[in-house]
Each structure stands twice: as structure tokens, then as C-alpha cells.
Amino acid sequence: xxxxxxxxxxxxxxxxxxxxxxxxxxxxxxxxxxxxxxxxxxxxxxxxxxxxxxxxxxxxxxxxxxxxxxxxxxxxxxxxxxxxxxxxxxxxxxxxxxxxxxxxxxxxxxxxxxxxxxxxxxxxxxxxxxxxxxxxxxxxxxxxxxxxxxxxxxxxxxxxxxxxxxxxxxxxxxxxxxxxxxxxxxxxxxxxxxxxxxxxxxxxxxxxxxxxxxxxxxxxxxxxxxxxxxxxxxxxxxxxxxxxxxxxxxxxxxxxxxxxxxxxxxxxxxxxxxxxxxxxxxxxxxxxxxxxxxxxxxxxxxxxxxxxxxxxxxxxxxxxxxxxxxxxxxxxxxxxxxxxxxxxxxxxxxxxxxxxxxxxxxxxxxxxxxxxxxxxxxxxxxxxxx
Amino acid sequence: xxxxxxxxxxxxxxxxxxxxxxxxxxxxxxxxxxxxxxxxxxxxxxxxxxxxxxxxxxxxxxxxxxxxxxxxxxxxxxxxxxxxxxxxxxxxxxxxxxxxxxxxxxxxxxxxxxxxxxxxxxxxxxxxxxxxxxxxxxxxxxxxxxxxxxxxxxxxxxxxxxxxxxxxxxxxxxxxxxxxxxxxxxxxxxxxxxxxxxxxxxxxxxxxxxxxxxxxxxxxxxxxxxxxxxxxxxxxxxxxxxxxxxxxxxxxxxxxxxxxxxxxxxxxxxxxxxxxxxxxxxxxxxxxxxxxxxxxxxxxxxxxxxxxxxxxxxxxxxxxxxxxxxxxxxxxxxxxxxxxxxxxxxxxxxxxxxxxxxxxxxxxxxxxxxxxxxxxxxxxxxxxxx
Numbered sequence: 001x002x003x004x005x006x007x008x009x010x011x012x013x014x015x016x017x018x019x020x021x022x023x024x025x026x027x028x029x030x031x032x033x034x035x036x037x038x039x040x041x042x043x044x045x046x047x048x049x050x051x052x053x054x055x056x057x058x059x060x061x062x063x064x065x066x067x068x069x070x071x072x073x074x075x076x077x078x079x080x081x082x083x084x085x086x087x088x089x090x091x092x093x094x095x096x097x098x099x100x101x102x103x104x105x106x107x108x109x110x111x112x113x114x115x116x117x118x119x120x121x122x123x124x125x126x127x128x129x130x131x132x133x134x135x136x137x138x139x140x141x142x143x144x145x146x147x148x149x150x151x152x153x154x155x156x157x158x159x160x161x162x163x164x165x166x167x168x169x170x171x172x173x174x175x176x177x178x179x180x181x182x183x184x185x186x187x188x189x190x191x192x193x194x195x196x197x198x199x200x201x202x203x204x205x206x207x208x209x210x211x212x213x214x215x216x217x218x219x220x221x222x223x224x225x226x227x228x229x230x231x232x233x234x235x236x237x238x239x240x241x242x243x244x245x246x247x248x249x250x251x252x253x254x255x256x257x258x259x260x261x262x263x264x265x266x267x268x269x270x271x272x273x274x275x276x277x278x279x280x281x282x283x284x285x286x287x288x289x290x291x292x293x294x295x296x297x298x299x300x301x302x303x304x305x306x307x308x309x310x311x312x313x314x315x316x317x318x319x320x321x322x323x324x325x326x327x328x329x330x331x332x333x334x335x336x337x338x339x340x341x342x343x344x345x346x347x348x349x350x351x352x353x354x355x356x357x358x359x360x361x362x363x364x365x366x367x368x369x370x371x372x373x374x375x376x377x378x379x380x381x382x383x384x385x386x
Numbered sequence: 387x388x389x390x391x392x393x394x395x396x397x398x399x400x401x402x403x404x405x406x407x408x409x410x411x412x413x414x415x416x417x418x419x420x421x422x423x424x425x426x427x428x429x430x431x432x433x434x435x436x437x438x439x440x441x442x443x444x445x446x447x448x449x450x451x452x453x454x455x456x457x458x459x460x461x462x463x464x465x466x467x468x469x470x471x472x473x474x475x476x477x478x479x480x481x482x483x484x485x486x487x488x489x490x491x492x493x494x495x496x497x498x499x500x501x502x503x504x505x506x507x508x509x510x511x512x513x514x515x516x517x518x519x520x521x522x523x524x525x526x527x528x529x530x531x532x533x534x535x536x537x538x539x540x541x542x543x544x545x546x547x548x549x550x551x552x553x554x555x556x557x558x559x560x561x562x563x564x565x566x567x568x569x570x571x572x573x574x575x576x577x578x579x580x581x582x583x584x585x586x587x588x589x590x591x592x593x594x595x596x597x598x599x600x601x602x603x604x605x606x607x608x609x610x611x612x613x614x615x616x617x618x619x620x621x622x623x624x625x626x627x628x629x630x631x632x633x634x635x636x637x638x639x640x641x642x643x644x645x646x647x648x649x650x651x652x653x654x655x656x657x658x659x660x661x662x663x664x665x666x667x668x669x670x671x672x673x674x675x676x677x678x679x680x681x682x683x684x685x686x687x688x689x690x691x692x693x694x695x696x697x698x699x700x701x702x703x704x705x706x707x708x709x710x711x712x713x714x715x716x717x718x719x720x721x722x723x724x725x726x727x728x729x730x731x732x733x734x735x736x737x738x739x740x741x742x743x744x745x746x747x748x749x750x751x752x753x754x755x756x757x758x759x760x761x762x763x764x765x766x767x768x769x770x771x772x
Contacts, residue, residue, distance in 0.1 A: 001628045003401025008394060014645065015389025209625040212609045212633050219601035226597060239595040242387045246645070247598050255641075259400065259632070 001209050001259040008253050010146045011172040014246065016238070018176050019047065019136060022054045022093075025172045029132055030091035032061045034084050036104050038068045038096040045179055047095055047136060063087050065107075071274055071281070072099040074154045077117055080107035084131065094135040094170075098142025101135050105150035105168040108133050121152055121161035123365075127168060135173040139183050140245040141191030141282060143198060143252025145173040153275055160275035161364060175249065177241035185232055189338035190282025192228035195248045196221060196334075197285040201264045202256040204296075204304055204370040210260050217256050218311050223247045225312075228338060265368030266292045269378060272361045277348040286340035287347065290332045291385035296371040297324050304370070344386045354382045387595050387645040394639050396532045397558040400632065402624070404562050405433065405522065408440045408479075411558045415518050416477035418447045420470050422490050424454045424482040431565055433481055433522060449473050451493075457660055457667070458485040460540045463503055466493035470517065480521045480556075484528025484537075487521050491536035491554040494519050507538055507547035509751075513554060521559040525569050526631040527577030527668060529584060529638025531559040539661055546661035547750060561635065563627035571618055575724035576668025578614035581634045582607060582720075583671040587650045588642040590682075590690055590756040596646050603642050604697050609633045611698075614724060651754030652678045655764060658747045663734040672726035673733065676718045677771035682757040683710050690756070730772045740768045 013021045026033065035051065042048045055062050063083045068076055083089065084107065094104035108130040110117035119125035137145045144150065148168035153160040183191070203217045223243050230240040250256075269292070270284040297305040309315040309327025317323045332342065341347060349357075358379035367373040373381070399407045412419065421437065428434045441448050449469045454462055466489065469475065480490035494517040496503035505511035523531045530536065534554035539546040569577070589603045609629050616626040636642075655678070656670040683691040695701040695713025703709045718728065727733055735743075744765035753759040759767070 001401070001625060001632075003399075003404060006396075006398035006400065010392075012392035013389075014392065015387070018389060209628070211612060212605065212629050212636070215605035215608055216602055216636075219598065219605050222601050223598045239387060242595070242645075243598050246387075250598070250602075259628075 002207055002261065004258040006254065006258055007166055008146065008169070008255075009166070010169045010253075012146060012175055012249065013172065014175045016176055016178055018174050019050050020054070021172070021174060022051060022134070023058065025134055026055070026060060026091065026093070027058045029171070030089075031059070032087065032089045033091040033093055034065060034080060034089045034107065035062045035093050035095070036065045036068060036080060036100055036107070037094070038066070038100050040066070041182065042095045042138060045138065045182065047138065047179065051093070051095060051136065063089060068096065068100045068103050070099050071153045071160065071278055072103040074118055074152055076103055077106040077110060077152060080104070081110040081117060084111045090131060092131050092133050094133065095138065097137070097139030098144040101137070101142070101144040101170070102150040102152060104133055104135070105144070106152050106163070107131075109163070109165070109168060118154055120163040121154070127163065127165040130167050133168070133170045135170045136179075137173060137175050137245070138179045139187065139191060140180055140241070140248040141194040143195070143248050145170060145175065146249040146253040149252070151271065158275050159360075159364065160271040162271070175245055177238055177245045180241045180245060181236045183235070185235070186339065187280070188231055188235070189228070189340060190280045190286075191248065192224050192231070192244065192282070192338060193286045193335055193340060194282040195244065195251050196224045197266060197289055198251045199224075199256060200289065201267060202260060202262040203308065204263050205260045206370055207260045208302065213256055213258070213260055214307070220247050220251050220256070221312050225334065232338065261369050263368050263370035265370070265373055268364070268367045269361055269381065272357050273344065273349060276353060276357060279347040283340055283347060286335040286338070287342060287344055287385050288381070289335070290328055291381045293328045293331065294384065295377065295381050296368075297328065299371065300324075344382065349386065351386055354379060354386060358382055388593055388647065390644040392640065392644055393552055394532065394555070394641075395552070396555045396639075398532060398561055398635065399558065400561045402562055402564055404560050405436050406440070407558070407560060408437060408520070409444065411520055412441070412446060412477065412479065413444045415557070416475075417445065418473065418475045419477040419479055420451060420466060420475045420493065421448045421479050421481070422451045422454060422466060422486055422493070423480070424452070424486050426452070427568065428481045428524060431524065431568065433524065433565065437479070437481060437522065449475060454482065454486045454489050456485050457539045457546065457664055458489040460504055460538055462489055463492040463496060463538060466490070467496040467503060470497045476517060478517050478519050480519065481524065483523070483525030484530040487523070487528070487530040487556070488536040488538060490519055490521070491530070492538050492549070493517075495549070495551070495554060504540055506549040507540070513549065513551040516553050519554070519556045521556045523559060523561050523631070524565045525573065525577060526566055526627070526634040527580040529581070529634050531556060531561065532635040532639040535638070537657065544661050545746075545750065546657040548657070561631055563624055563631045566627045566631060567622045569621070571621070572725065573666070574617055574621070575614070575726060576666045576672075577634065578610050578617070578630065578668070578724060579672045579721055579726060580668040581630065581637050582610045583652060583668075583675055584637045585610075585642060586675065587653060588646060588648040589694065590649050591646045592688075592756055593646045594688065599642055599644070599646055600693070606633050606637050606642070607698050611720065618724065647755050649754055649756035651756070651759055654750070654753045655747055655767060658743050659730065659735060662739060662743060665733040669726055669733060672721040672724070673728060673730055673771050674767070675721070676714055677767045679714045679717065680770065681763065681767050682754075683714065685757065686710075730768065735772065737772055740765060740772060744768055
């Protein structure tokens with residue numbers, strides 16, 4: 001186990017009818033806020049109405065920034081920063097899924113920063129100061145509601161890059177599983193894959209002696225496997241939605257990472273795919289994860305893929321290679337059962353793009369820590385997933 | 387799953403050579419502090435020397451309160467409160483195990499309170515304000531380093547009672563597993579039982595639909611089962627000590643409780659036993675846990691004891707009763723393998739005391755939420771454990 005510093009400061013209000021906690025959390029922080037949301041699903045859910053009623057009751061001045069899209073864009077972030085500056089807003093509230101929350105984080109970091117907010121994503125600037133953030137979560141998957149990560153797409157440079165800072169953890173997040181009842185089937189499935197992938201990115205680690213982290217990771221994988229299919233069959237099943245929502249937060253709030261070096265190659269590759277094609281992140285992950293597994297599992301002296309196949313999929317057998325292969329097949333079959341496509345060609349990628357994509361992925365930073373991948377390795381994974 | 391509010395604010399520095407973080411954490415909080423420790427093991431470990439050197443370098447004035455005993459006492463707490471008031475101390479640092487940390491919490495709550503600090507434990511007062519707290523952990527078991535719980539013994543009334551408040555969570559805790567290399571064999575074993583029991587108190591719950599919490603709980607039980615015996619065989623095994631130390635914090639920081647009603651009957655009963663006999667808490671738990679299990683498992687419509695036997699001890703079979711019984715036998719055998727006694731008569735309890743103990747336990751508050759126990763039930767459990 002590596003040394004680590006545990007610091008998960010976000011307060012989470014979890015359960016039905018917890019939105020009213022905004023009344024307590026916002027007025028003590030600011031009297032002028034930016035309220036950010038996406039396509040309008042929060043209006044159908046009644047969240048918009050309840051939030052604005054609370055703001056009015058407590059005489060909180062607010063500006064709205066709506067229309068945040070999946071794979072959220074730098075342009076939107078800049079618009080949010082401008083609104084905060086023009087109206088002297090001191091707090092940013094997100095209501096939506098990971099895209100809205102990630103946008104809010106970038107806005108919160110960008111307001112006190114004089115340069116281009118893209119600097120945080122390219123590594124040209126560090127986050128030293130932010131506006132405080134609160135979130136109301138309406139889609140389970142990214143885990144952004146409890147962590148300090150944000151991923152933003154720069155459409156000009158066709159880059160989708162991440163920033164990470166404990167300063168970007170929301171002060172509070174409202175997690176009401178019933179807000180996710182109306183999440184469409186495909187997006188629910190993509191969320192399950194996203195959670196599953198977040199766990200795997202941390203499970204597959206070169207760090208020895210991470211028993212407790214690995215067993216907890218397996219607990220969360222089991223939860224995805226049990227409740228993902230139930231949420232698809234019964235969208236209004238509160239317990240299934242609750243299990244997935246809480247698992248999604250735990251999967252990426254730091255708990256699984258503390259004490260470990262983690263991989264994140266599949267995410268690095270997928271971010272390029274969705275920057276180029278605008279495919280839903282979870283769908284890209286469903287396609288790329290098995291391809292990554294097939295490629296890197298050939299060189300796995302610590303037997304992590306054997307553990308995975310045995311513990312997660314209950315596969316036993318004498319031949320290690322066969323056990324590992326079956327574990328990967330089961331993973332593919334699980335994603336397929338959720339309705340995910342399995343090839344890049346099915347989501348708008350052109351074969352002619354793969355070389356440039358591999359080059360660009362490697363140029364954006366080191367790829368993979370379970371196994372470090374060079375440009376040729378990444379190209380091979382993309383090709384195998386094509 | 388029940389609604390819950392997640393709020394674990396303690397920052398944890400985990401790993402070798404993390405004590406130097408005091409240099410960052412203390413000076414920003416206070417220039418006059420109380421430094422509390424126990425029997426002097428921190429002097430043998432070199433912790434005392436390093437802590438006082440840091441305090442001197444940063445011109446922090448400090449008073450010492452040493453000699454805190456296992457099953458820490460109200461008298462010690464009052465002495466600490468007096469020191470803080472007399473010397474205008476604004477921060478309390480604990481270096482030791484759960485007893486030292488619990489004492490520090492009671493001191494921190496008592497300083498700004500005008501009444502008797504025992505009021506917090508009897509329920510006659512609520513914690514509204516505390517001095518800030520930091521800890522350096524040297525024994526794994528109680529989980530006090532990351533939660534807002536404290537248990538104090540009143541030798542006059544022969545009561546051992548608990549207080550709980552998020553305000554009592556330490557601001558920071560230093561967890562260096564190598565500090566636990568020299569913990570004696572019996573105390574190491576008692577710590578493992580304490581962790582195991584904390585998990586079980588939360589695992590056995592009347593709340594339905596707590597899949598993810600239950601699977602995480604099982605992960606932590608596996609960790610105790612794997613690394614408890616290794617730590618006894620190889621006291622200097624860093625990884626075993628690290629696994630146990632981190633598991634101990636996670637077992638009682640709230641993670642397993644969120645969304646569930648939890649039991650805590652065994653702890654309520656044990657607190658009386660150790661208030662009367664001064665037996666080590668974990669030893670009392672090793673004796674009482676199987677007796678509690680045998681008593682309450684006869685009425686378990688949700689099949690929690692079946693899950694426990696199957697998932698934790700791998701016991702299968704058609705006859706439910708036999709499966710449950712084997713699970714309890716395995717639990718007993720595990721505690722015995724750690725060198726724990728199995729009968730109350732072996733730790734200084736007199737049979738003639740059992741009736742009064744049962745009456746006193748029930749008088750201190752409701753006992754058990756997985757199954758509510760009345761005085762006769764508690765007496766039967768004590769008798770069966772005798």
C-alpha cells in the first residue's frame with residue numbers, strides 16, 4: 001500500500017426529498033449565485049421549480065446558465081465565468097449530471113483566474129482558488145458530485161482533457177435517487193458502464209498489497225452487476241437507482257484510489273474518441289474496456305486479471321489464459337446485455353482516424369500505469385476495438 | 387436504504403513517515419495546545435520526541451496530560467478540561483489508541499461547556515461547540531481517529547457510556563501503521579475483534595435494500611480474517627498492520643452505517659462488562675458476540691445470518707439452522723484462534739453480578755435495533771456467555 005492523504009470534504013444529502021437542504025446550504029455561503037443546468041430535464045423533474053423557489057424565498061440573486069451539453073465545452077465554461085464576473089456571483093450551483101457538474105467546476109476555478117481556463121486542463125496552470133460549488137445530481141455515473149475532477153472538451157483543438165484538485169470537490173451534493181427515474185434507458189446503461197469502468201481503472205493497479213481496496217472495489221462491481229439490469233427493466237425501482245447512485249459516488253470519490261497507483265488508460269483513450277465523435281462517454285468505455293483488457297492482460301505477472309475473472313465472474317480453471325479470457329468475455333457480455341455497442345465503427349469513428357487519434361492521445365500525457373502504453377499500443381487497442 | 391447525510395470531514399495522513407504533517411496542521415489552528423497520551427509507549431516509539439520537537443520549532447506552547455488508561459475515565463477528562471481552562475489552550479492533540487482519542491474528544495467538548503462533562507454521556511446535554519482535535523494513532527481498533535464517537539467510564543457510577551457528534555470528528559489524524567508494530571499480541575488481537583465487531587454491529591440491521599453497504603462490510607470482514615492472524619504471527623509486517631489500521635478507520639467512520647439502522651447491542655452489553663471488570667473491550671466483545679448471535683439468530687426472517695454464514699465463512703447447506711449455527715461456530719473459532727477467552731467467568735465476572743448488570747444495561751438506554759432486547763434477553767445472553 002502506498003502512502004495517501006484522505007480528504008473527502010463533500011457533504012452528501014442522500015435520499016428522497018433531500019432537495020430542501022439547499023435552504024440551509026446556500027444562504028450561509030452567498031447571496032448571489034450562478035445556477036447551471038442542461039437540457040431542461042430538471043424542469044420536467046420539478047427540480048428547477050423547487051430550486052428557484054428556495055432561492056427566491058431566501059432572497060438569493062441568481063443568474064442562469066442552461067443548455068450545458070454532454071461532453072461539456074470550453075465555450076460554455078467561458079460563458080459561465082463571464083456571467084459570474086459581470087454579476088459578481090459568489091457561488092455556483094449545478095443541477096444535472098456529470099457534464100453540468102464538470103462545467104461548474106471549471107467555471108468555479110476560472111472566475112478567480114486571469115488566464116484562459118483551458119490552462120487548468122493542459123497543465124499550464126494549477127487550481128489555487130475557486131468559488132464554492134454545490135450540486136443536485138440527476139444522473140448517476142460520473143461520480144463528479146463527490147470528487148475534484150472535471151473533464152472538458154475543447155472543440156477547437158478536438159481535445160477532451162481532465163483537471164483534478166481537492167479544491168474542486170463540491171461543498172455539498174444532493175443525491176435523490178428518484179431524480180434518476182426518468183433517465184433514458186441508453187443513458188442509464190452508459191452510466192452503469194461508466195461506474196464499472198471507474199472501478200476497473202483503479203482495480204487494475206501495479207501497487208502490491210492493496211487487499212482492502214480491492215475487496216471494496218469488487219463490492220462496487222457486484223452492485224453494478226446486480227442493479228444495472230434491474231434499473232433498465234424497472235426505471236422507477238428506487239432501490240436499484242439508489243444502489244447505483246451511491247455506488248457511482250463511492251467509485252470515484254477517492255476511496256478506491258487511496259494507497260494505490262491507478263491506470264486510467266481506457267479513459268484517456270475514450271476521451272479522444274468522444275472528443276472526435278461526441279459519442280456518450282459510457283458507450284465509448286463499453287467498446288474500449290474489453291479491447292484494453294485483451295491487450296494488457298497478456299502481461300500480468302501479479303495475476304490481477306485472474307483475480308478479476310475469479311472474484312467477479314466466478315470463473316475457475318487450471319489454465320490461467322483461459323480463465324482470463326473468459327473473464328473478459330463475461331465483461332463484454334455484460335456490457336452487451338446493457339445494450340451497448342461493441343465496435344468503434346458503430347459509433348461514427350472512421351478507420352482512417354485511428355492513427356491520428358493514437359498520436360494525439362499519447363501527446364496529451366502518459367497513458368496507463370497498470371501498463372504504460374505507447375502510441376503503437378494505443379493504436380493496436382483502437383484497431384482491435386474498431 | 388434509508389436517507390442519510392454523509393459528512394466525514396477528518397483529513398487522514400496514512401503511511402510511513404507521515405507524522406511531519408503536524409507541522410502543517412497544528413500551527414494554523416492554535417499556538418497553545420493540550421498534548422494527551424497514555425502509558426508512555428509513544429516515548430518508546432519516538433513519537434513523543436518528534437511531536438515535542440515540532441511543537442518547539444513552531445513555538446507552540448503545550449501542556450501534557452499523560453497516563454490515560456484503557457477504558458478511559460471521567461476524572462482524566464476533567465483534569466484535561468481544567469488544564470485547557472487554566473492555560474487557555476485552544477487545540478487538543480491525542481497520541482495513542484482509542485482511549486486517548488476518546489478522552490481528547492470528551493475534553494474538547496467539555497472545555498466550552500459549563501456543566502459536568504458527564505452530561506454529554508447521559509444525554510443531559512448536546513455537543514454544540516468543541517475545541518478542534520488532532521490525533522496520532524498508535525493502536526488500530528476503535529476507529530475513533532475518524533469518527534465523532536467517544537466512550538468514557540465513570541468509575542463512581544460504574545457506567546461506561548458513549549457520546550456521538552460530527553463535531554467530535556478529529557480535524558486530522560496521522561495513521562502510520564509502523565507505530566503499531568510494538569502493540570502487544572493480546573492488544574493486537576483485541577483490536578481485530580473490535581474492528582470485526584464494529585462491522586457486525588452495522589451488518590446486522592433491520593433495514594432492507596442495503597446491498598452495497600453489506601458487500602463493503604463483507605470486504606472489511608475478509609480483511610480482518612486475512613490480516614489479523616498475519617499481524618499476530620509477524621508483528622512487524624507493514625502490510626498486515628496497514629490493512630488492519632485502514633480497515634479499522636473505515637469500519638467506523640460512517641461508511642458502513644449510512645442508509646442503515648444499526649444494532650450495537652453487543653457493544654452496549656460489553657460496555658457494562660468492562661465498566662465492572664475493566665476487561666479489555668475487544669476481549670469482552672469476543673466473548674459476547676457469539677452469545678448475542680446465538681440468541682438473536684433464532685428470529686431472523688430476512689436471513690441476515692444465512693448471508694453471514696455463506697458470504698463470510700463459505701458455508702452452504704439446505705438446512706438453514708445448521709448453516710447459521712456453523713457460521714456462529716466459525717466466528718467463535720476465529721476469535722479463539724486469535725487467543726481470545728470465550729467465557730465471562732474467565733475475565734473476572736461473578737455469576738451473581740449478571741442480574742444487576744442486565745438491569746443496568748437496559749436502564750442506560752434501548753439495547754439493540756436488529757433485535758430490541760429487554761432485561762431478560764440481556765440476562766440470558768450474559769448467562770449463556772458466562
